[in-house]
Amino acid sequence: MQQDHVITLLISCLDRPGIVAAVSQFIFEHQGNIVESDQYATARQNGTFFMRISFSEEGFQLNERELVEAFQPIAARFGMQWSVHYSRNRKRAAILVSRLDHCLVDLLWRWRNGELVIDIPCIISNHPDLEPLARMYQLPYHHFPIRTESRAADQQRMLEFLEGKVDFLILARYMQILEPFFVQAYPQRIINIHHSFLPAFTGARPYERAFERGVKIIGATAHYVTEELDEGPIIAQDVIHCNHRDSIEDLIRKGRDVERRVLAEAVRLHSEDRVLVYKNRTIVF
Amino acid sequence: MQQDHVITLLISCLDRPGIVAAVSQFIFEHQGNIVESDQYATARQNGTFFMRISFSEEGFQLNERELVEAFQPIAARFGMQWSVHYSRNRKRAAILVSRLDHCLVDLLWRWRNGELVIDIPCIISNHPDLEPLARMYQLPYHHFPIRTESRAADQQRMLEFLEGKVDFLILARYMQILEPFFVQAYPQRIINIHHSFLPAFTGARPYERAFERGVKIIGATAHYVTEELDEGPIIAQDVIHCNHRDSIEDLIRKGRDVERRVLAEAVRLHSEDRVLVYKNRTIVF
Amino acid sequence: MQQDHVITLLISCLDRPGIVAAVSQFIFEHQGNIVESDQYATARQNGTFFMRISFSEEGFQLNERELVEAFQPIAARFGMQWSVHYSRNRKRAAILVSRLDHCLVDLLWRWRNGELVIDIPCIISNHPDLEPLARMYQLPYHHFPIRTESRAADQQRMLEFLEGKVDFLILARYMQILEPFFVQAYPQRIINIHHSFLPAFTGARPYERAFERGVKIIGATAHYVTEELDEGPIIAQDVIHCNHRDSIEDLIRKGRDVERRVLAEAVRLHSEDRVLVYKNRTIVF
């Protein structure tokens, strides 16, 4: 429905008085009706200010080009970094998977269901196994094997394939480490699910190591991928209790429920332009 | 510290464009620096709009009287219900208890600790038992027995005693039903903790009835007291898991942890002017 | 794998000394190796005693007929109600659905994944909508319309169809109230998911009523169906937090996650013979 479309401004700048007044006055002057607004400053004095403000597209008097032009002086006055997002332009995401299907099953179900408002131009995998699942949802599935001996070249090929097709990537238990050049191509636009509560158990085999350590909770963490493995800004995390009776297999089974929920949440937040990054941390509006 | 004091505006009115612009412009004009702002509308079209906006008192050019006067035209233009709150004016709360001490112990510890920024002019009880606890914190303790045969008169006496002393009341497992005239004297200003996840198990003996029903979770609910028992607007709720091994005594023991946490949370929210009431529901900013 | 098969005894009787000794001695004598054992008595004195004890089928010297015969004297001595279950005999469950697919999607995924060790001879619905989902998993789908004017007869037909085919039923958001004669045919063998934390919001439209009441948590309850609507023994429950920003649609969306998790948990517990019923409550081993 047209009347549900919103325009969202994401803003950051040095904090000082008058920002909210200027932005809200701008929206009001051009007949925008604010439907959601959130803000945060990193400190009371001289902090960095972040804002996410959404207003109805219907009735707003400027088109996208006009908006950018008209907002420019305000942005300049406050030294803002800013971007504008139209909800009717759904973000396009490629989902990358390997052999485990639980996150993909969950994402696709939520997507078809309307919980995740994104477009999925393709599903990519280093294995052919999950193609039937993609077909079920009539989504293109591309098999890009990654070979140890040609890993960089293989990823390069994948990167070229994606060129221009997508806005962000979802690693839904994709069992390959992405090369730095690949990560740099999608800064803060690759979402990974790691199967532990980071920063505990970074790297390989977290459930096995959780079992060995005898923890009483296990968890999952969705984060933006950076060049340092499992060190990127955390978007969402959750845990589940476990006990001595849980074998490694039980931890894996219980963990699946947390992984898929946390990844879906992060994808939803990102797709709605709710996540800003500041100093390797996220502000989630 | 002076620089930490904030002024908070609570506003509600019919939703229409321009409210945020007008309010933030007002604050900016008088040199206020916004430190927190949240808003909510009950519907996209023709809803009711609610706003809580806080700005530093330091540097703000108007004193309280001037602020009220200067804001009046804006309030009139939008037909606002509004109030202004200065954080340096701590709210004064009377705590009412009976014999159970867990909520009182917790509230007092958090209070002394700085988690709850309120003044406590008195603790009131229908029993003498918890006086030593009050004394430990050097707080006045008043024993107001409530007798079946003179219940209304007894409460009347209590009400008169409180006159002018407090801004709100905390029923920390106070085992008496307040008379309608008493409740009416403190509309949306009496916080009760009920030991169940409302609306389940309203009324007496909720743990016993939870045990009988064989539930797998028990909970607690903090709400504003209205004339209808356990039907007032809910401020905070939480639960804890239980199982067949839990006797009624175990439920009571586990429940204490939830009760005290939920009550403290509700008191904190109320004391920071974060709770607005709309149609027997709360908006918690 | 043969070596993973276990035999499980479920026992209840008046509590008195010697029960555990007798049962464990019986298992030991016939070369059984206990792999899991749990027990519970409703009271220290004169309570009812419940036990679930599992031992490896491999190496156990008695076949099923011999086991029953040999255990009979022990059962008689203590006045036991008891049953024996072989894990290699997977329980057969019919899943009943209407139009909402989230619980069915989840159950089928967990089933194919090995989390739910059951057979699913058929999926039954009063609507044709979810047939494609059944077909995806190559499961028979039967459309049994229930008409207001012939409700009892329609259900009778369904009951006859199920005759001999299944051990228990799963109501995965099946939007029909089962007739008493139907319920009586599967005592403590029909698992329903109700979309509220019972006993709050029994009956229709719980999310709408949760919204109206302004609760800060919503939940889901899996229970055995009895003739009294939403009053049967509770097997599993869980909740999720919500707030004033959640519309009814948001509650429905958030609730789906809880519903599917709680229903799957209840089905797993039932399928592993972990649930005993006592006075409309469950003992979950």
Add this chain to the structure above:
Amino acid sequence: MQQDHVITLLISCLDRPGIVAAVSQFIFEHQGNIVESDQYATARQNGTFFMRISFSEEGFQLNERELVEAFQPIAARFGMQWSVHYSRNRKRAAILVSRLDHCLVDLLWRWRNGELVIDIPCIISNHPDLEPLARMYQLPYHHFPIRTESRAADQQRMLEFLEGKVDFLILARYMQILEPFFVQAYPQRIINIHHSFLPAFTGARPYERAFERGVKIIGATAHYVTEELDEGPIIAQDVIHCNHRDSIEDLIRKGRDVERRVLAEAVRLHSEDRVLVYKNRTIVF
């Protein structure tokens, strides 16, 4: 009440058939009535078997000396490590604190309340600050300063002081690292609360580091102290959600609630002989 006293056997040995039968037969022969029993084997084949079995002291025909003597042959047959515990012999715990009071306040309140069934012969601190709290509960408070230049000698003095007075130690945010000789004097009998979800943020300033890392959950871990800092067997863990708005001070405040709950839980489990250690992990019955 005499009738509530129980005798608890803790047993571990190589798993093989007949253990439960032998133990339960032994209890039955001497007129013991089992009130609780739990067991666990680390593997289906050739695992290590653990058992905790409790029976009423009332009516049991053997006194402690006789029990030990009579059980010896069974223990020998199965090569058991075992111990026997009488609930009427409350465990004696020293609580060690520094300046932060939240864990101590909570432990003492639960103790007086009957939630923690232990004796507290003394509270020990390297600071004088919390003495008034001890006095409130009429408990002896001993100030043992620990100086950098005489740390080992200071702890030696403390160790000698404790000699014969206590069964286990509770470090309730005690801000000193215990010397190896001290730890060795109380193997698996010193419970520490660490203010993070281990193994994340071992060592100093975990809240600060959690803030820096931008986690969305914080937690607390109760564990037995071993010579390796924060690496001992974990008894209990829990977490709470946080977000970008939480300053380090907020994390500390929220964390206090988790710390005190997790520590109290671990103390309760230990005091009821519910915790067994195996390979740096705990089995919690």
